[in-house]
Amino acid sequence: MSDTPLVTQLAGQIVDYIRAEKAAPGTQLVERRLAEHFRVSRSPVRRALTLLEKSGQIGVNARRGGYEVLAEALAVPAVPQAAASDEDETAYLKVAEDRLQGRLPDKVTDSKLARDYGLSGAQLRRVLARIANEGWIERLPGHGWAFLPMLTSMQSYQDSYRFRLTIEPAAILEPGFVLNRPALAACREQQQQLVEGGIWDITNAALFDLNSHLHETIIECSRNIFFIESLKRIDRLRRLMEYKQALDRKYAIVRSREHVVLVDLLLADRREEASAFMRKHLTSVSIEKMIERAR
Template sequence: MNVAAAVRRTEESSSLRASRLQADLAARILRMLKERGAGPGYHLVELDLCRMFDVSRTPVRGALRLLAEQGAVEARANRGYVLREPVVSAPDSEPVSLEEEADRRLFVEIAKARNAGRLPDQCSQQEIVRILGVKLATVVRVMRQLQELGLVERKPGNGWSFALPINSGRARQESYAFRALIEPAGLVESTFELDRDWMERSRARHLAFRKRKWRDTLAVEFFEINSDFHEQLARCSGNRYILDSVQRQNRLRSFLNIQWVNGVERVVDSIDEHLEILDILDAGDNARACQLLKEHLVYARDVAPTVT
């Protein structure tokens, strides 16, 4: 089947009947089926797709309906959707929402400007427009996202106040030293209880991200995956102070990590290290997982930048 053409038709039809998320998800499902070499009758399980792509059932159902409209899958009574025939071709690159890409690009540019001292601790939306040469509508959307992440606070009028970042080599070293003491300890707390539902979602999200072709705007999503991994392990510790410390560190290091300078190889290595830690925790060896998490943080501290 000509999957590339099907994806184009899917995106065109989605403009009236489905969200961009559903259209993009439909294309990602097709690429997944191609990578797995799935054959006719392959059963598409909604819950598995939710975990794999870290989304709720609603966009998954919308994506499957779009694929059914294009003839790639068909609905079966009491079975959901199944693949009609093997996927023999698929787009090399994932569909990209221009608005979402613009938002991520600005996110990265704000990180660079903050790290370089070009954006002051307090500034207006109009100042961001002027300094970074971007559209006001994009600035408004991104600043709202930063506010939700706790990285900025709204001031009277159109002003914003940035949270103080880790913005020096010494501060970065101290942050990693602190994290290497606190985070691994949470894994061997007597109150630690692994959230296995989260673990499966996180594992699927890591594996799906690992297959994507890297571009610098993906640093935003990679930071989200990375932060969630560390924060949720801290939550599993059952210790509110460990969790609070990790959440604070995530906020402090956000812009430093979103301006990703360590290359795609470190992205892959970091994902693999996370997956190994999850596997060891799944097997119940928390002491070993504690050691691996400490090694992961120390290595991340010492890795040399590969991008300037």
């Protein structure tokens, strides 16, 4: 069974935490403490640790059991590079485009997808696992797949930004707001790498993931489950449109600089300024996105 978006995101947050804490190789990773730190149950932590062990970023502690930090997890988090133009990526982007353009029905079968896109069974499983983890398709009981709703119209896209303008600045001012400093510091490092040149090599999909992860990390600090879940749902709905209609990179690098400033304000505990800056940032992005969409 493929991992859920929660598990894959949590795995990344655990690596960010290890790096921010500068944990030495061999440091024991305690499941209970991680669950308390990230305010989740132990089940997703356990699955996230299993995922990290499979990817070689943490190891099994032969003497004490459980998992321990490996040197591979301590490197500075790198900005993802442009994906190779392989068959999986091509098929994934073709499915996304066909879905956005209404060329795919709401429900599809494995056999039809494999036939229409010329994919082997293994390729199809990889592509569908990626799409399912991103949250825009789900397996039907017994047979086939169902695509989930997405933002496709100009009005719904614009409404999503107006909604974000309402909740994201407000979330920063929530009375229960508590900074997750390690996670925010890791996000800042990633955004700084974009500013320093990574913005020109990263794919639209990877750029969306980095930026949405930063905004979700900030809103998670509010500890308001309604704000948190609302933003994550919006991000799932707008994912494909963002892939297709990403910001011009000359604008995107400006937004990455703004992300760095925003995180710095939060880390300095200047929340009133951070909230106002978030509103200004989202307003600018929404205007630029509407201009791009209108072209």
